[in-house]
Amino acid sequence: MDKGFNLFKEFSPTSTKEWEEVIKKDLRGADYKEKLKWETGEGIKALPFYRREDLEDLNIPRKIFQEKNEWQIRQPIFDQKIDDANSAAKQAIDRGADGVSFKTHARYTDGMLGGDLEGTAIQSQQDFDELVSGMDLAKTSIHIDGGMLSPIFAAMLHNTCHSNSIDTLSVNGSLMYDPFAFILKNGCLPKDEQQFISETAQLAAFSKQHLPGLRSLAVDARIFHNSGSTIAEELGFALATGSEYLARLTDIGMKPSEVAKTIHFNFSIGSSYFLEIAKFRAARILWQKILQAYGVEKQEMYIHGSTSTWNKTIFDPYVNMLRSSTEGMSAAISGCDAITVNPFDATFDQPDELSQRVARNQQIIFKEEAYLNKVSDPAAGSYYVEQLTDKIAEAAWNCFQEVETQGGMLQSIKDRYIQITIEESRKQQDQKIASRGRIFVGTNQYPNPEEEISPDRKDKYQTVSLNESNAEIQIDNNSFMSSLAKALQNGALMGDLVPTLFDIDRLDIRPLRPYRGAQAFEELRLATQQHSKTPKVLNVPMGDKKMRKARSAFSNNFFGCVGYDMEDPIGYESIDEIVSAIEKHQPDIVVLCSSDDEYPKLVSELTKKIESTDQKPVLVLAGYPKEHIEEFEKAGVDEFIHAKCNVLETLKRFQQKLGIIE
Numbered sequence: 001m002d003k004g005f006n007l008f009k010e011f012s013p014t015s016t017k018e019w020e021e022v023i024k025k026d027l028r029g030a031d032y033k034e035k036l037k038w039e040t041g042e043g044i045k046a047l048p049f050y051r052r053e054d055l056e057d058l059n060i061p062r063k064i065f066q067e068k069n070e071w072q073i074r075q076p077i078f079d080q081k082i083d084d085a086n087s088a089a090k091q092a093i094d095r096g097a098d099g100v101s102f103k104t105h106a107r108y109t110d111g112m113l114g115g116d117l118e119g120t121a122i123q124s125q126q127d128f129d130e131l132v133s134g135m136d137l138a139k140t141s142i143h144i145d146g147g148m149l150s151p152i153f154a155a156m157l158h159n160t161c162h163s164n165s166i167d168t169l170s171v172n173g174s175l176m177y178d179p180f181a182f183i184l185k186n187g188c189l190p191k192d193e194q195q196f197i198s199e200t201a202q203l204a205a206f207s208k209q210h211l212p213g214l215r216s217l218a219v220d221a222r223i224f225h226n227s228g229s230t231i232a233e234e235l236g237f238a239l240a241t242g243s244e245y246l247a248r249l250t251d252i253g254m255k256p257s258e259v260a261k262t263i264h265f266n267f268s269i270g271s272s273y274f275l276e277i278a279k280f281r282a283a284r285i286l287w288q289k290i291l292q293a294y295g296v297e298k299q300e301m302y303i304h305g306s307t308s309t310w311n312k313t314i315f316d317p318y319v320n321m322l323r324s325s326t327e328g329m330s331a332a333i334s335g336c337d338a339i340t341v342n343p344f345d346a347t348f349d350q351p352d353e354l355s356q357r358v359a360r361n362q363q364i365i366f367k368e369e370a371y372l373n374k375v376s377d378p379a380a381g382s383y384y385v386e387q388l389t390d391k392i393a394e395a396a397w398n399c400f401q402e403v404e405t406q407g408g409m410l411q412s413i414k415d416r417y418i419q420i421t422i423e424e425s426r427k428q429q430d431q432k433i434a435s436r437g438r439i440f441v442g443t444n445q446y447p448n449p450e451e452e453i454s455p456d457r458k459d460k461y462q463t464v465s466l467n468e469s470n471a472e473i474q475i476d477n478n479s480f481m482s483s484l485a486k487a488l489q490n491g492a493l494m495g496d497l498v499p500t501l502f503d504i505d506r507l508d509i510r511p512l513r514p515y516r517g518a519q520a521f522e523e524l525r526l527a528t529q530q531h532s533k534t535p536k537v538l539n540v541p542m543g544d545k546k547m548r549k550a551r552s553a554f555s556n557n558f559f560g561c562v563g564y565d566m567e568d569p570i571g572y573e574s575i576d577e578i579v580s581a582i583e584k585h586q587p588d589i590v591v592l593c594s595s596d597d598e599y600p601k602l603v604s605e606l607t608k609k610i611e612s613t614d615q616k617p618v619l620v621l622a623g624y625p626k627e628h629i630e631e632f633e634k635a636g637v638d639e640f641i642h643a644k645c646n647v648l649e650t651l652k653r654f655q656q657k658l659g660i661i662e
Helices: 016-026 082-094 125-131 147-163 179-186 193-210 231-251 256-262 273-293 319-333 353-368 383-406 409-414 417-434 477-489 494-501 519-530 545-560 575-585 599-610 626-635 647-657
Strands: 072-077 099-109 112-119 141-145 173-177 214-220 263-269 303-307 338-340 463-465 536-541 565-567 589-593 618-622 639-641
Touching: 072 082, 072 141, 072 353, 082 099, 082 125, 082 353, 099 147, 125 147, 141 147, 147 173, 147 179, 147 193, 147 214, 147 477, 147 494, 173 193, 179 231, 179 409, 193 214, 193 231, 193 256, 193 477, 214 231, 214 256, 231 256, 231 263, 231 273, 231 383, 231 409, 231 417, 256 263, 263 273, 263 319, 273 303, 273 319, 273 383, 303 319, 319 338, 319 353, 383 409, 383 417, 409 417, 417 519, 417 647, 477 494, 519 647, 536 545, 536 575, 545 565, 545 589, 545 618, 545 639, 545 647, 575 599, 589 599, 599 618, 599 626, 639 647
Parallel strands: 072 099, 072 338, 099 141, 141 173, 173 214, 214 263, 263 303, 303 338, 536 565, 536 589, 589 618, 618 639
Antiparallel strands: 099 112, 112 463
16 A cells, blocks of 8 residues: 555545534534533533634643653552561562552541551561561652651661662652641641641651652642542642642742652542543643742652542442542553552452452553553543643632632631632532432442441551650751651650650641542441341332333332332232232332322322321332422322432431431
């Protein structure tokens, strides 16, 4: 074939106007920009139809990230004991992980620092040495989610490298040190403002000098997502946090480029596939814009994407695998530097070997079978994704600018602007979930009513008491990191050092409340499971066969969300048959399923006959015939279930009527 042959020359181009005429005809004259407009739920409106000319006015770089779309497969380790965690980490590395992450937090409750350590029980320098024993730190990236304990872990890693003659230039990893996330989660400052800013600067400087491959300052945007924020808010507040680091640390003498090199961004990956791709692409564009304002050029944003916990469920948990698959894909396509796919059972149990293997292999498939790492910026040039990128970038930038107007991230937290904004978004999200405008398969739609949750579940991270020694610990605030490193070398234990990291400044700060979107439905269903008797629902289909079948299916789906026992016969021919069935089954709830036209006669007859039954059930009508509602209520219909009702609130009323909840 002639190399100059162009197949597309055989086809004449089609103008936008011609396409719109065809769409208009198919929609019978309706405006597709209104008829087919997608309300994303993120404050962004997307059209179903874009053309090349739609990109002409967009200020989006054609190249957003590196030449190769390589990312780090990062696996979280959930084991509490040091030797178990070490074995799990080495196994993960042998089976395809490029990096491992350990979580170790001091438990913090009711405004007081508790005496517990949550996660991997790293209590001493010896524990840390044993934790990374046998790992090649030059090839394996080490990440520690230590929260405000992160300075201790930086000191431990430095000591380990020094005592084992490891070249620190080859060591890379990160610490999840984000004091702003701590403040939002706990409603207080870890220390006096000036002091914790000083310690933040010392941590960054220590990392630069001794562990240049360690990104020590985190922007943990996951708290925004998991508290109910929109995508634009998650990104805008993340940028504001990064900007706060730059502003605060440059004010006390650090160079902007040095600060930028220590920052890493950690986002949740939600299930809105294209929106998430656009979010990560927009993040790089906007962060570069902020760095340029500080005079920093050619400093790429480091992004770690972690599959969402907000949208995971405890019922029908294998659906979580599907959710995390699309989430991981969107992170890979959008060019994240590192991706964590959380195990599907991490929401309700301590992950086992199978769930961790599946999570890891999802990413291996992205690389080895889907070849998502072979193409640079796979989404570039997509009219749709480019439009979404632009819209999200604009919305997130407006959010960022509003925080800056308020005085920056910390001041916005103190003034409750961040919290109030997210709470408003949370209410809107919750309303959609309650009315099934947002679907959680297996929880608020298409449930398996026979499924039960085992009472033997464990928290994914276990706790132990903090250990203390008898040593006298002296920490110099002016050489904070060196003092920590020396104390650890001299045998200090975690319990000795934790108090030096906290001097709680009790300001009146409203905390954020991370949660899961499906939680309210799950709590109702768990209440049913724990109740002494599972309520029984009897569907009574009668009349129009098409309508009774549809409404019976709706009833099964509706009450399945709270795990009620369903009796769903094919149909009845008379009211007397229905009454006999009620007397036979003794249901707690009876659902009349028919057509709106037949309801007036059926309701009149059934309500009269049902009064004679030994134990009158709650009478429900499937549907909402507006003109007869008042009449039916007077006749004895207790509830109406239909597509537009608030499913959550309606189910709560049933739980209350049946004595399951107060």
